[in-house]
Amino acid sequence: xxxxxxxxxxxxRQAIRSGQLSPGDQxxxxxxxxxIHRKSVPTVRDALRMLQSEGLIEKQHGRGNFVRxxxxxxxxxxxxxxxxxxxxxxxxxxxxxxxxxxxxxGLGVNDLVFYAAYREIKxxxxxxxxxxxxxxxxxxxxxxxxxxxxxxAPFNLVTSYLVRELVAQNPxxxxxxxxxxxxxxxxxxxxVGIELSRIxxxxxxxxxxxxxxxxLELPPGTxxxxxxxxxxxxxxxxxxxxxxxxxxxRTEMLFTTPLERW
Amino acid sequence: xxxxxxxxxxxxRQAIRSGQLSPGDQxxxxxxxxxIHRKSVPTVRDALRMLQSEGLIEKQHGRGNFVRxxxxxxxxxxxxxxxxxxxxxxxxxxxxxxxxxxxxxGLGVNDLVFYAAYREIKxxxxxxxxxxxxxxxxxxxxxxxxxxxxxxAPFNLVTSYLVRELVAQNPxxxxxxxxxxxxxxxxxxxxVGIELSRIxxxxxxxxxxxxxxxxLELPPGTxxxxxxxxxxxxxxxxxxxxxxxxxxxRTEMLFTTPLERW
DNA sequence: GAGTGGTCTAGACCACTGT
DNA sequence: CAGTGGTCTAGACCACTCC
Numbered sequence: 024x025x026x027x028x029x030x031x032x033x034x035x036r037q038a039i040r041s042g043q044l045s046p047g048d049q050x051x052x053x054x055x056x057x058x059i060h061r062k063s064v065p066t067v068r069d070a071l072r073m074l075q076s077e078g079l080i081e082k083q084h085g086r087g088n089f090v091r092x093x094x095x096x097x098x099x100x101x102x103x104x105x106x107x108x109x110x111x112x113x114x115x116x117x118x119x120x121x122x123x124x125x126x127x128x129g130l131g132v133n134d135l136v137f138y139a140a141y142r143e144i145k146x147x148x149x150x151x152x153x154x155x156x157x158x159x160x161x162x163x164x165x166x167x168x169x170x171x172x173x174x175x176a177p178f179n180l181v182t183s184y185l186v187r188e189l190v191a192q193n194p195x196x197x198x199x200x201x202x203x204x205x206x207x208x209x210x211x212x213x214x215v216g217i218e219l220s221r222i223x224x225x226x227x228x229x230x231x232x233x234x235x236x237x238x239l240e241l242p243p244g245t246x247x248x249x250x251x252x253x254x255x256x257x258x259x260x261x262x263x264x265x266x267x268x269x270x271x272x273r274t275e276m277l278f279t280t281p282l283e284r285w
Numbered sequence: 286x287x288x289x290x291x292x293x294x295x296x297x298r299q300a301i302r303s304g305q306l307s308p309g310d311q312x313x314x315x316x317x318x319x320x321i322h323r324k325s326v327p328t329v330r331d332a333l334r335m336l337q338s339e340g341l342i343e344k345q346h347g348r349g350n351f352v353r354x355x356x357x358x359x360x361x362x363x364x365x366x367x368x369x370x371x372x373x374x375x376x377x378x379x380x381x382x383x384x385x386x387x388x389x390x391g392l393g394v395n396d397l398v399f400y401a402a403y404r405e406i407k408x409x410x411x412x413x414x415x416x417x418x419x420x421x422x423x424x425x426x427x428x429x430x431x432x433x434x435x436x437x438a439p440f441n442l443v444t445s446y447l448v449r450e451l452v453a454q455n456p457x458x459x460x461x462x463x464x465x466x467x468x469x470x471x472x473x474x475x476x477v478g479i480e481l482s483r484i485x486x487x488x489x490x491x492x493x494x495x496x497x498x499x500x501l502e503l504p505p506g507t508x509x510x511x512x513x514x515x516x517x518x519x520x521x522x523x524x525x526x527x528x529x530x531x532x533x534x535r536t537e538m539l540f541t542t543p544l545e546r547w
Numbered sequence: 548g549a550g551t552g553g554t555c556t557a558g559a560c561c562a563c564t565g566t
Numbered sequence: 567c568a569g570t571g572g573t574c575t576a577g578a579c580c581a582c583t584c585c
Contacts, residue, residue, distance in 0.1 A: 026554065052570065063556045065327075068571085076338075076506065078492045084571050085563030096489070101542045108544050218547055224540045227358070228490040228508045228533030230340045244338065246490045246508030246533055257546070271490030271508055278540040280363045280484045282370050284519070288573065314551065325575045330552085346552050347582030553581070562572070 027062050028069035035070065039079055039090055050080065050088040076244035078272065097178050099269070100277045104209075104222050111209040118206035138168040139202035143187060153253065154186060154261050161187040163197060180238060180268040183208070189262060190215050208254070208263055217262055221255045224278075228271060239270045246271040289324050293332035301341055301352055312342065312350040338506040340534065359440050361531070362539045366471075366484050373471040380468035400430040401464035405449060415515065416448060416523050423449040425459060442500060442530040445470070451524060452477050470516070470525060479524055483517045486540075490533060501532045508533035 025033075038044045051059070056067045071088055074080045081091045110118055146160045154160070167181040190196040193214045204211055209219060231239065231247045239247070248271050254263040269276075287295075300306045313321070318329045333350055336342045343353045372380060408422045416422070429443040452458040455476045466473055471481060493501065493509045501509070510533050516525040531538075 028554080054570085063558090064571095065557095066555060069554080076492060077494070082571070083564085085565080085569085087564095087570060101540060104542050105544055108547075112547065219544050220546070221544060222542045224542070226488060226510075226538040226540070227536065228510050230338055230506060230508070232339070244492060244506065246492070248488075248490050274489065276488040278363060278486045278488070278542075280366045280486070280540075282367055282481050282483060284482070285370075285374065285480055290573080316551090325577090326552095327576095328574060331573080333552095344552070345583085347550085347584085349551060349583095548585090549583105550585105551581100551583075554579085556578080557575105559575080560573085562570100564568105564570075566567080566569105 027060070028066050028073065031056065031060050031062065031067060031070035032073045035074060036077075036079065039074075044090050046090050046092040048090045050090070052087065075242070078242075078244065081242060094273050096273050096275045097269075098275050098277060100279070101222070101224065102277075102279055104219075107207050107209045108219060111206055111213045113206070115205055118210065137203045139199050140166045141197065141199035143197075150184060150264065153264055154184075156186060163187050163190065165199070167202075177239060178270065178273060180235065181265055183263060183265040185263055189217070212254075212256075212262060217256050219254050219262070220257045220259065223253045223255070225251045225253075226276065231268075235268055239268070241270055241272070248274055248276070250276075289322070290328050290331035290335065293318065293322050293324065293329060294335045297332065297336060298339075298341065301336075306352050308352050308354040310352045312352070314349065337504070340506065343504060356535050358535050358537045359531075360537050360539060362541070363484070363486065364539075364541055366481075369469050369471045370481060373468055373475045375468070377467060380472060399465045401461050402428045403459065403461035405459075412446060412526065415526055416446075418448060425449050425452065427461070429464075440501075440532065440535060442497065443527055445525060445527040447525055451479070474516075474518075474524060479518050481516050481524070482519045482521065485515045485517070487513045487515075488538065493530075497530055501530070503532055503534070510536055510538070512538075 035044070035050065044050070050056070050071075053064050053067050053071070056070075057064045060067065071080065071082070075082060079091060081089050083089060142164050144162050144164045146154065146156060146158055146162050148158055150162070151158045151160060154162075163185045165181075165183040165185070167179075167183070168177045169179050169181070170177040185196070187197070190212070193211075195201050196211055196215070212219065227249050228246045229249060231241055231245070235241070235247055236243075236245075241247070248269040250265075250267040250269065252263075252265040252267065253261050256262045297306075297312065306312070312318070312333075315326050315329050315333070318332075319326045322329065333342065333344065337344060341353060343351050345351060404426050406424050406426045408416065408418060408420055408424050410420055412424070413420045413422060416424075425447045427443075427445040427447070429441075429445070431441050431443070447458070449459075452474070455473075457463050458473055458477065474481065489511050490508045491511060493503055493507070497503070497509055498505075498507075503509070510531040512527075512529040512531065514525075514527040514529065515523050518524045
């Protein structure tokens, strides 16, 4: 005998998949569903929680439960890295035309709002190893928020690290009021004579921390994609490391691998 | 005033983060926790569900609640594509030394168990568009399961598609008893004169369907990584499409992007 | 059999949304 | 204000694990 909350969930799932309930539609009230199935309200709520964790419905306190609309996703590509490198040595006037984020997303300049803050920190064990420097080395930690101006939730949280000593010869690189910087990080690095030869991106998925769920306005049960980008210079030395947190339900990443001809 | 279940969750989270409770440790029984906090058992269970969705604890029916141990992750890279291409024209003897999956994971041949099944299907709208062929075109659908022999859960579910007409001149490519095929898909395609020039991989994260959660033995609240790999030949025609479902809690993907020198 | 978590009840009261 | 979901209680009974 199947459990009551599973039977209720199955029935609603079926109604959603078949189109009997369309995206945006309101479900019957919880008390109503309890009445229909002759079960208690907490049992109905168990069923609804199941559907919520599958991403099928959305709960809105005081309003009702609704069939979830699929959200618009943001595309992130790795072809942008070469694109950004090609532009890193152009004039400032040229670079100001479009920034790297616009290329990432295909959005225009006015669709985005930027926030950036720099501070200096001592390298912890994990990040020191990633850079190949001793623990305690001074790093510049740069925190970014990017969002659509039309939406309230950011579409990523970025923390970027640089070894202070490597970039200190250009004081502008230690000053967050210079952000947003036309041409992005590769142009910033080029001002201190650093050319990139390779970028590694490691991707995993995990449940968000409570803080991430709040900042990204993630519905319960949604995962975050975590991307660690490591940039290597032409001596194969790690010169910049970024940790990017992306909402799993609104992000698509495209990686293109060209192959050598036979 | 904070909600009771949040206060209980906070306290346990704190105990876990501080190391007061170590990975693998058993939490107090739910009735015990209810007694300690002078709350009802369902309230305690709300708190525990929260911690479970954050990946901090694991519930084991009849045994207890335990602090979760981090699981061993499998690394998937894009450098394997060039590696696989380089080996696609070697002799069978050479190819049989190691297969593509071993290169992916760093595991030896004996750590893996393969399952493969082929069948022919008519292209639905979505997949037909991805191939650039008319709806209803005959495709070969290939289903794979890969796992550690030591673990019960597969570490990926793969469905691969080929246009039947493109590969039919080699009957072995329509025969699933020839699997596992030494040298992988790129070698299979080379037998019908197809050389790849580029591979696109699109990655998203979403909650698993009930079927996926069962097959991958995913704990509730875990996300899956969904990867669509599209292989293009030297005429920039899509010749193979794979949908790969990976457990988000056990998978790390590494994408390397080389950059051209200035 | 003792101890654990899983399901479920019937209801009370609070918090939020819209009119 | 009416209608919705959110929190919480106090307990019953079932299912699973381990000894």
